[in-house]
Amino acid sequence: MDWFLSLSPEDQEFIKQFLLASGSLKQLAKIYDVSYPTxxxxxxxxxxxxxxxxxxxxxxxxxxxxxxxxxxxxxxxSAKEILKSYQEEKNE
Numbered sequence: 001m002d003w004f005l006s007l008s009p010e011d012q013e014f015i016k017q018f019l020l021a022s023g024s025l026k027q028l029a030k031i032y033d034v035s036y037p038t039x040x041x042x043x044x045x046x047x048x049x050x051x052x053x054x055x056x057x058x059x060x061x062x063x064x065x066x067x068x069x070x071x072x073x074x075x076x077x078s079a080k081e082i083l084k085s086y087q088e089e090k091n092e
Contacts, residue, residue, distance in 0.1 A: 003050050003054050052070060065079050
């Protein structure tokens with residue numbers, strides 16, 4: 001469960017609230033006092049983070065780059081270029 005520990009404390013708390021709300025996005029929207037679409041977007045982002053962390057591993061360079069994409073700190077196109085260059089250097 002390394003992926004869980006790699007999430008921010010806010011994301012961990014969100015997952016906790018999600019479970020306590022029995023998975024009800026409508027209930028989460030009430031808890032966080034936001035709209036349903038806002039909660040849906042956050043859940044979608046968390047799903048992507050978990051997929052990335054589960055596939056690549058929590059301590060890898062690739063994981064950190066993809067985490068930046070999920071967190072909207074880096075455009076996907078830039079991440080692809082960075083990872084391509086990284087792979088090329090590793091293979092040399």
